[in-house]
Amino acid sequence: MGASIGIKGVSKVFAGHDEKGGVVALDNINADIRSGEFVSILGTSGCGKSTLLRIIAGLDKATSGTIFCGGETVINPDPSRSLVFQEHTLFPWMTVRDNIKFALKSTRQYKEKRHEIAEWLSLADLESFADSYPHQLSGGMRQRASLVRTLAVASDVVLLDEPLGALDNFTRMTLQDELVRLWRERRSTMVMVTHDVDEAIYLSQRVILMSPRPGRVKNILDIPMSYPRDRASGDFMGFRVNILKQLEFAKTMQEDYTI
Amino acid sequence: MLFAAFLLTNLLPNRIKGDSFAFYAIVLAAVLEAIAVVSRKRAVVKDLVFFMFALLIVWTLATSKLNLLREFLFAPPGKVLRQFILDYRDLVRHIFSSLGLILNGYVIALAAAVPLGLFIGYSMRAGRTATLISKFLSSIPPIVYIPYGIALLPTFRSVSVMVIFLATFWPVLSGTIAGVMYTERKYLDVARNLGCGKFRTLFRIVLPSALPQIFTGCNQGLSVSFILLTSAEMIGARNGMGYYVNYFSDLGDYTRTMVGVFLIGIVISVVYAAVGRLQKFILRWQA
Numbered sequence: 230m231g232a233s234i235g236i237k238g239v240s241k242v243f244a245g246h247d248e249k250g251g252v253v254a255l256d257n258i259n260a261d262i263r264s265g266e267f268v269s270i271l272g273t274s275g276c277g278k279s280t281l282l283r284i285i286a287g288l289d290k291a292t293s294g295t296i297f298c299g300g301e302t303v304i305n306p307d308p309s310r311s312l313v314f315q316e317h318t319l320f321p322w323m324t325v326r327d328n329i330k331f332a333l334k335s336t337r338q339y340k341e342k343r344h345e346i347a348e349w350l351s352l353a354d355l356e357s358f359a360d361s362y363p364h365q366l367s368g369g370m371r372q373r374a375s376l377v378r379t380l381a382v383a384s385d386v387v388l389l390d391e392p393l394g395a396l397d398n399f400t401r402m403t404l405q406d407e408l409v410r411l412w413r414e415r416r417s418t419m420v421m422v423t424h425d426v427d428e429a430i431y432l433s434q435r436v437i438l439m440s441p442r443p444g445r446v447k448n449i450l451d452i453p454m455s456y457p458r459d460r461a462s463g464d465f466m467g468f469r470v471n472i473l474k475q476l477e478f479a480k481t482m483q484e485d486y487t488i
Numbered sequence: 489m490l491f492a493a494f495l496l497t498n499l500l501p502n503r504i505k506g507d508s509f510a511f512y513a514i515v516l517a518a519v520l521e522a523i524a525v526v527s528r529k530r531a532v533v534k535d536l537v538f539f540m541f542a543l544l545i546v547w548t549l550a551t552s553k554l555n556l557l558r559e560f561l562f563a564p565p566g567k568v569l570r571q572f573i574l575d576y577r578d579l580v581r582h583i584f585s586s587l588g589l590i591l592n593g594y595v596i597a598l599a600a601a602v603p604l605g606l607f608i609g610y611s612m613r614a615g616r617t618a619t620l621i622s623k624f625l626s627s628i629p630p631i632v633y634i635p636y637g638i639a640l641l642p643t644f645r646s647v648s649v650m651v652i653f654l655a656t657f658w659p660v661l662s663g664t665i666a667g668v669m670y671t672e673r674k675y676l677d678v679a680r681n682l683g684c685g686k687f688r689t690l691f692r693i694v695l696p697s698a699l700p701q702i703f704t705g706c707n708q709g710l711s712v713s714f715i716l717l718t719s720a721e722m723i724g725a726r727n728g729m730g731y732y733v734n735y736f737s738d739l740g741d742y743t744r745t746m747v748g749v750f751l752i753g754i755v756i757s758v759v760y761a762a763v764g765r766l767q768k769f770i771l772r773w774q775a
Binding site for chain 1: 682696
């Protein structure tokens with residue numbers, strides 16, 4: 230079971246090129262993510278959602294505010310909070326198996342978990358590619374391997390930075406199903422950044438909507454649908470319209486009689 | 489086809505004095521033909537053999553048959569080949585002498601440049617300055633250090649090793665620094681996320697990702713090393729392939745001079761091919 234995450238008054242200012250002060254990327258973000266929950270952070274580009282994720286991971290520091298993870302303050306990156314990036318981050322000089330092995334060894338759990346490698350490989354449907362190098366895999370396979378490498382070190386918290394963004398639509402939908410399956414099996418806390426409305430609704434229990442410049446939390450939406458979800462259901466469409474409206478993409482139609 | 493053409497050219501009457509030892513050339517041609525027949529599928533081999541036949545025909549015609557070139561300077565192919573076989577032992581000794589020097593200077597240079605480059609590149613600030621410095625120093629052709637080498641070092645061998653060292657050290661150093669500095673951030677982020685220590689990150693992440701650039705430096709060093717070594721051997725050595733060429737051209741034995749020239753070409757190509765194979769194997773993870 231994953232850990233809970235508390236985001237308390239987090240702001241991030243990037244230093245400008247001159248003395249005048251920098252760009253405010255995040256402005257006083259507050260949110261609580263429950264243990265084992267799947268939450269998406271949704272917003273247009275420039276709303277600072279990736280920055281927020283890096284701060285939760287501990288890879289970047291907040292200008293002010295605090296992140297709590299399982300009750301403890303986040304200061305440094307830690308294997309218990311793993312980040313999955315948009316492009317695959319498999320090390321190209323290691324085979325798929327060696328990538329997972331390297332991750333386990335780095336986190337000093339190789340001895341206890343070496344037998345799980347085969348399981349992970351089959352979970353990602355990559356058994357026959359275990360000894361291939363990343364460049365020999367397709368984009369979808371690479372991202373699956375990347376994901377599984379992250380999950381193999383048994384993160385309490387998995388942070389996903391548009392993990393499926395670089396894939397074509399069909400591969401993407403397949404991997405969304407995989408992601409739901411993995412999450413339901415492992416019950417880790419998952420926080421995913423995305424700009425795909427459908428993806429957010431399809432995967433998450435709650436959606437944090439963010440608005441850009443400066444990045445702020447606009448609204449937090451519950452998606453009370455059972456898994457697996459149906460992309461074509463009426464409820465699904467309802468949430469879709471609601472979110473698009475809030476993001477100001479679905480304008481209320483005004484009848485126009487002028488010629 | 490060309491094999492037959494070559495045999496026919498050999499039936500033409502000789503127009504030079506003395507034996508042209510056509511027998512040896514014909515044996516070589518037969519071997520080439522056999523190779524071409526055996527490797528039926530590989531187009532590259534076939535084309536190469538084709539080229540060599542063409543060369544042999546032109547060479548034979550220009551020397552023993554039509555005597556277009558000066559007989560004193562250009563020996564017919566058979567004669568060169570015969571000399572190759574007669575001098576076999578000597579040649580092997582010269583090859584080992586040259587390769588020994590290269591290996592010596594090269595290995596010392598790699599052993600010094602790669603760790604130093606890793607260290608410098610890993611600390612960003614030193615890396616920028618060092619890149620500029622090593623760019624400047626690698627732009628100086630190491631042959632100009634020879635006077636200092638001769639003045640400071642006791643033997644020809646040590647001077648050669650020094651020159652080869654310098655020819656290899658700077659390109660490998662700057663290649664390593666660049667490779668380390670341009671390690672992609674995402675790999676470093678993952679390493680950090682996994683809690684990798686400094687050494688683990690350096691040897692498992694930074695070093696492999698820098699390898700392609702390190703190899704580029706190695707190759708540059710190798711080709712400059714060969715140029716420098718053969719030139720140096722022609723000037724001041726008692727051994728080596730460059731010495732062989734120079735010694736016999738001084739004696740007016742141009743058959744052996746040609747042997748030396750071909751030998752250098754063959755040896756360097758073989759070394760390059762071997763090094764290339766090795767690198768390709770080490771970098772097999774690259775697309």
